[in-house]
Amino acid sequence: QxxxxxxxxxxxxxxxxxxxxxxxxxxxxxxxxxxxxxxxxxxxxxxxxxxxxxxxxxxxxxxxxxxxxxxxxxxxxxxxxxxxxxxxxxxxxxxxxxxxxxxxxxxxxxxxxxxxxxxxxxxxxxxxxxxxxxxxxxxxxxxxxxxxxxxxxxxxxxxxxxxxxxxxxxxxxxxxxxxxxxxxxxxxxxxxxxxxxxxxxxxxxxxxxxxxxxxxxxxxxxxxxxxxxxxxxxxxxxxxxxxxxxxxxxxxxxxxxxxxxxxxxxxxxxxxxxxxxxxxxxxxxxxDLKPDIQDAPQAVLLEPLKREIRFESVSFSYDGKKIVLDNLNFSIQRGERVALVGPSGSGKTTLVKLIPRFYDVKEGTIYFDNTDIRKATLESLRKQIAIVTQDTILFSGSVRDNLTGGNTHITDEQIEQALTMAHAKEFVAQMPKGLDSNLGEFGQLLSGGQRQRLALARAILKNPEVLLLDEATSNLDSESEKYIQEALTNFLKGRTSIIIAHRLSTVMNADRILVLDCGRIIEQGSHEQLLKQQGVYYQLYQHQFRNAYETTEN
Ligand SMILES: Nc1ncnc2c1ncn2[C@@H]1O[C@H](COP(=O)(O)OP(=O)(O)O)[C@@H](O)[C@H]1O
Ligand SMILES: [Mg+2]
CATH class of the missing domain: 1.20.1560.10 (ABC transporter type 1, transmembrane domain)
Known part of the structure; x- marks a missing residue:
């Protein structure tokens, strides 16, 4: 074709x-x-x-x-x-x-x-x-x-x-x-x-x-x-x-x-x-995970604390079975310095963790003035609180980043001030690059006491209304601790603080002592009042504090 x-x-x-x-x-x-x-x-x-x-x-x-x-x-x-x-x-x-x-x-x-x-x-x-x-x-x-x-x-x-x-x-x-x-x-x-x-x-x-x-x-x-x-x-x-x-x-x-x-x-x-x-x-x-602790639908901005933090019938359990905190009723006045004592496992750390809502109470309510903390935004609540935990947590990175948490508005002068208060200025100055020295993963390149002092400085730098110290000075030698005690006295004026400690000097200086046992507050009052009662605190004092006190004095 x-x-x-x-x-x-x-x-x-x-x-x-x-x-x-x-x-x-x-x-x-x-x-x-x-x-x-x-x-x-x-x-x-x-x-x-x-x-x-x-x-x-x-x-x-x-x-x-x-x-x-x-x-x-x-x-x-x-x-x-x-x-x-x-x-x-x-x-x-x-x-x-x-x-x-x-x-x-x-x-x-x-x-x-x-x-x-x-x-x-x-x-x-x-x-x-x-x-x-x-x-x-x-x-x-x-x-x-x-x-x-x-x-x-x-x-x-x-x-x-x-x-x-x-x-x-x-x-x-x-x-x-x-x-x-x-x-x-x-x-x-x-x-x-x-x-x-x-x-x-x-x-x-x-x-x-x-x-x-x-x-x-x-x-x-x-x-x-x-x-x-x-x-x-x-x-x-x-x-x-x-x-x-x-x-x-x-x-x-x-x-x-x-x-x-x-x-x-x-x-x-x-x-x-x-x-x-x-x-x-x-x-x-x-x-797809939804956080089980988050802002309520109409969460309000929490005003700075004016009068008190109040626990009303607060109970807590981690697993829903074993009761860790049992029907707690107490309040802490603004500016008050409260010490929390009690045998280990009695729920001290847990109590402190409830305040920034790391966990929510199972029953009862925690109030900041008259606001249920579950009705406030997490941001406005946590902004007012600084915490030093039992195991001090630092991150790989410089001393500065660990202290400021990336907040670039904080000046080096403020950092120096906080380091002085936490008795950490000297050892930081001796580090090869000062504030820019790297701490290693988990702050592994430091001693336990050094880590605690940095954690304390970090809390001080946050300039909080409420300071929560959970055995924050347990790894320190008594001399450093004494020094920090004095420096903190000034800082704590006008701030509300809960301090968990097992050194007598720390506990004695508190305005009020709460004694926790098996998740209940069994005694409260000043050091002298509690000694007079001759109850659990008195026994703790006999067994635990006195030795510590004596070693401190020697
Ligand atoms: N994350 C957790 N999960 C489950 N149980 C916990 C947890 N943390 C603590 N517990 C339990 O809660 C109780 C109180 O612990 P805690 O508040 O750390 O006591 P304290 O600080 O007084 O030593 C203990 O019996 C402990 O076993
Ligand atoms: Mg604890």
Missing amino acids: WFNTPPSEWDKVFLRFVDKMRAHKLFALFIAIVIVILLTFISGCARFFQEYFAGSVGAFVAVDLSKKMYQNIMTQSLGFFESHSSGDVVARFSNDIFMVNRGLSNAFIKVLREPFKALTFLIVAISVDPWLTLVGICVLPPLGYALIQLGLYVRKSVRRSLMKVADLASLINETTRGILIIKGFQMEEFLKQRYDIEASRLRRFLRKMVKADSATEPITEFILVVGFSGFILFSGYRVITYRLDMGDLLQVYLALAMILDPVRKLSTVNNMIQTSVASAERVFEYL
Whole structure:
């Protein structure tokens, strides 16, 4: 036919080109090679950009998720951090985020490309012979079913192995933090065994995952071949009964082969996606967390304390079973200095933690003047309070950052002042870079007493209305403590403070002493009053304080 129609201008040009090429064979070869190189280059570029953009999308989404997760974690209450191991938290930020990223990138590359190819060839096949095509794609439902089941199995194994990874991370965290005790008490073998057991469990789950993943391609292949056999039988029948000519048959064959190739590729991608889904589920779990302590819907700004902090019938329990604080009724006047004493485990630390709402009371109410602290915004409440905890917590970073918490309005002069009051000025001055010296993770490069003094300086710098000191000077030598006592006397004037201490000098200087036992206040009054009562405080004084007092005096 092509000979009958007169050649168009373009055809003429093309024919002339072909003639020329025939004459110059080497040149033709050269042109062909150049074209191949150019095409490879272009397709390479296209592939690069596709993968680069897909990967970038993965990276953007994963990093964004991790930022959101961090923000959300920060809003959680203390209870959350007590019920989730550090390893679990760390694993979600490291391992899981990484897996989500990998999954997303792969999904964008393969999942976008392959179905598009499959669809194109499906249309071709249908246009040639719809019945034959239908028989050809009959293989897809059973294949899909098998792939989904395998994928679910992969996901389950991955989820379990991720939990094991988290357990291992916890163990490693405990090991690094407790290395001194591990070595000192020769617990190496014990911990090694614990690690071995956990690691073997991880290996078991990983192997289950690999098993399902390895089975995927062979199973896919098998189902495809069985399906294809049916297809060949049917197509043979159609050719023999003259409903289909050989040329068309070939076209449908080719088109179907082109459809099935992406299907096979997708079969393994599915497992990879399931792997990321298992991680993504863990990430979203943390993104969806709602803090159990947060601002009430119409929370008010808490005014600075004017009269008193009042506990009314306050009870508290961590687990809902064991009562830790039992029906507490007392108030602390503004400007008062209250000491809290009692045997360990009596609930002193817990009581103090209720005031900044680290936990909410289970029954009763804590009032700041006449505002229930649960009706005030957390920000306005915590702004008024500074706390020095029993285990002093410092962060890796400079002395300055630890003291100011990133508040750039605080001047170096103010910092120096606070350091002087906390008797920390000298040792900070002796550090190699002064205020810019790094403290190491958890402030590990300092002694316990030095850490406490910095924690105290941090509390002083906050310039709080209410100061909560939980055994804040327990690690100090008596000389430093005396010095700090004197410096603090001035600072505490006009401020409300609750001081948990077991040194007599600290307790004696308080305006009022509350004696806590088994979560109840059993005595209160001044030092002299309580001694006269000859009750629990008197006994504590006899056994505990007097020795401490004597050593202080010597
Ligand atoms: N985070 C916690 N989760 C569960 N129980 C706790 C927690 N913290 C303390 N407890 C329990 O609460 C009781 C009071 O502890 P605490 O307030 O620390 O006492 P104190 O400071 O007087 O030594 C103890 O029996 C302790 O076992
Ligand atoms: Mg305590």
